[in-house]
Amino acid sequence: MSRTGFAGVDVGGGGVRVRIEVEGMTAQGADAAPVPRDRGHVDLDRLAARIATVVDQATLVAEETVPARTGGFGQDRAVQGGVPAVDRFAAMAVGVTGLPGLVKDPGTLWEALGERFGLGTLVVAGDLVTTHVGALGFQPGVVVAAGTGVITLGTDMNGVWNQADGWGHLLGDHGGGAWIGAQGLHAALRAHDGRAGGSAALLERMTARFGHPLDLVALVYESGSAAHHLASFAPCVGEAARAGDPVARRIWTEAGRQLGQTAVAAATGLDPVFSWGGRLFDAADLLMEPFQETVRESLPGARFTPPLGTSADGALALAKAAADGTVRPRHPYLYVFTPTGGPDAPPPRRTR
Numbered sequence: 001m002s003r004t005g006f007a008g009v010d011v012g013g014g015g016v017r018v019r020i021e022v023e024g025m026t027a028q029g030a031d032a033a034p035v036p037r038d039r040g041h042v043d044l045d046r047l048a049a050r051i052a053t054v055v056d057q058a059t060l061v062a063e064e065t066v067p068a069r070t071g072g073f074g075q076d077r078a079v080q081g082g083v084p085a086v087d088r089f090a091a092m093a094v095g096v097t098g099l100p101g102l103v104k105d106p107g108t109l110w111e112a113l114g115e116r117f118g119l120g121t122l123v124v125a126g127d128l129v130t131t132h133v134g135a136l137g138f139q140p141g142v143v144v145a146a147g148t149g150v151i152t153l154g155t156d157m158n159g160v161w162n163q164a165d166g167w168g169h170l171l172g173d174h175g176g177g178a179w180i181g182a183q184g185l186h187a188a189l190r191a192h193d194g195r196a197g198g199s200a201a202l203l204e205r206m207t208a209r210f211g212h213p214l215d216l217v218a219l220v221y222e223s224g225s226a227a228h229h230l231a232s233f234a235p236c237v238g239e240a241a242r243a244g245d246p247v248a249r250r251i252w253t254e255a256g257r258q259l260g261q262t263a264v265a266a267a268t269g270l271d272p273v274f275s276w277g278g279r280l281f282d283a284a285d286l287l288m289e290p291f292q293e294t295v296r297e298s299l300p301g302a303r304f305t306p307p308l309g310t311s312a313d314g315a316l317a318l319a320k321a322a323a324d325g326t327v328r329p330r331h332p333y334l335y336v337f338t339p340t341g342g343p344d345a346p347p348p349r350r351t352r
Contacts, residue, residue, distance in 0.1 A: 006323065007092040007117070008316030009051055011035060011042075012127055013148025013177070013228055014279055016050050018058045019316040028312075029058025034225040035097055042098045044105070048112030051094065055117070088118030093318035095130025095311050097149065100332035101166070110337040121322045125334040127311055128153040128166065131277035134314025135307035138321070141273035142266045144259050144291075145311065146280035148231040150176035152259075153333075154266035161330060164265040169227040175258030177231035177280050183251045184237035185230070189213060199247035205236040238283050252286040259287065260294025272302040277311055 005022035015032040031054055036046035092113065096103055106124040114122055131145035132153045140156035150173045151166030169178040184199075188206035191198030192213055209232070210216040220226050240248035263274055274295060281287060295302045309317075321327050322336065329336050 004088050004090040004120075006316060006319045007055055007089050008130070008312050008314070008319050009055070009092065009094040010127060010130055010311040010315055011047065011051070011094065011096045012278070012311065013097060013231060016047075016054050017310075017312040018051070018054045019312045020055065020058050021316060021320075027058040029054045034228040037224050041102050041104050042096060044103065044108035045112065047096075048109055051109075051113065052116060089120070089319075091121040091123070091319040091323035092117060092119055093123035093125065093130065093315040093322060095125050095127040095315045095318075097127045099124070099126040100163075102168075106335045107337060114337065114339070120338065121319075121327075122337040123318050123322045123327055123334065124337070125315075125318065126151070126153075126166075126332075128163065129330075129333050130314040130318060131311040132314065133318050134309040134311050135275035135277045136273070136305070137308050137317065139273075140270055141275060141305075142263050142270060143307075144263050144274070144276045145278045146176050146259060146276065147278040148177045148227050149173035150179070150259065150262060150280075152262045152266040154268065154270050156270060160269045161333060162266040162268055162270075163333075164262045169230065173227075175255040175262070177234040178227040179230075179258070180237050180251055180255050180280075181230040181233035183254075184233050184240075184248065185216070187247045187251070197247070199240065199245055201240040201243065201245040202237065202248060205240060206233065209233060209236060234280070238286060241286055249286075252283070253290045256287040256290030257294045260291045260297075263291070263295050264298045267299065272299045273305060274302055275305050275307050277307050277314075 005020055008019045010017040013035060015030055017030045018028065020027040031050060033050070036043040036050070094109060099106065109124050110122050113119060128145050128151045132143040132155060135143045138157055142152060142154040144150065144152045149166065149169060152164040154160065154162035165172045165174060167173065173179055184202050185206060187197065187199040188202040190196070191200050191203040206216065210219065220229055223229055237248050237251055241252050292304055318327060327336060
């Protein structure tokens with residue numbers, strides 16, 4: 001019996017995450033490696049191989065889902081089960097960190113994955129798009145995506161497409177995991193040197209994680225994944241903040257404020273509806289209050305709604321919508337490929 005499925009893929013600084021749906025059954029898979037890079041750009045050839053591996057592995061561990069009454073994805077009741085064999089995927093959507101800006105040719109993923117999985121449609125989007133869909137389910141509003149980096153999208157999925165931040169750990173990503181980790185390491189190194197503004201608690205955690213400061217320097221500056229290593233220290237800054245270290249608490253408070261400023265910047269032309277996504281918001285106890293307070297300082301009528309699901313959930317929803325023909329290209333944020341060609345529409349004018 002021929003069966004088709006849908007696949008949603010989220011590619012972020014923390015790895016590749018996959019959700020697959022076949023006849024009411026879902027499977028999940030993930031890896032935890034840094035995004036492969038080639039002179040700063042995302043290496044799509046190596047990324048495609050990783051996606052294929054995780055998709056293949058995901059079919060080995062499945063969950064039968066019963067849709068929640070709310071209709072929201074990401075909130076389903078799961079019962080352990082098995083996934084039927086898949087002959088082809090009607091559609092796959094891949095949300096990629098670095099798009100736009102650091103993805104040279106999204107069509108590379110079609111060339112690598114289209115025939116491999118018998119795709120009817122492939123959507124390649126920035127992870128800001130899949131996070132937005134995951135959080136708000138195709139409804140208008142602003143969604144802050146914060147993990148290793150930070151990128152915010154305010155959109156109505158039609159004529160308004162506002163991006164704020166997403167400029168990478170050297171030029172932006174203020175308030176993200178790499179930023180928090182870097183601020184924590186700055187404070188640790190100040191304490192090591194005896195300079196003002198240091199934190200003995202963060203120095204202790206830095207030494208436990210990285211060893212001598214010279215070992216840290218070699219790791220960060222010789223690595224092609226500096227942001228990944230910086231972000232790995234953010235949980236340590238969180239531990240210190242929860243233990244009462246004032247320097248660490250100030251870092252997290254400022255991170256929340258930075259995320260709030262980014263959210264406000266992306267709200268032009270939209271009702272003030274805000275949500276969020278990304279693993280950084282797992283530290284809601286440290287982030288949420290300064291984040292929401294900063295937004296309300298500029299937009300007193302702001303409304304905050306918890307995310308319906310994750311970026312991987314959003315990618316799966318985007319794949320299913322693409323199979324129905326309801327997803328159109330929105331360059332440079334979203335590309336649609338089919339066996340007959342694609343992207344299938346000219347790029348619209350960017351809002352900004």
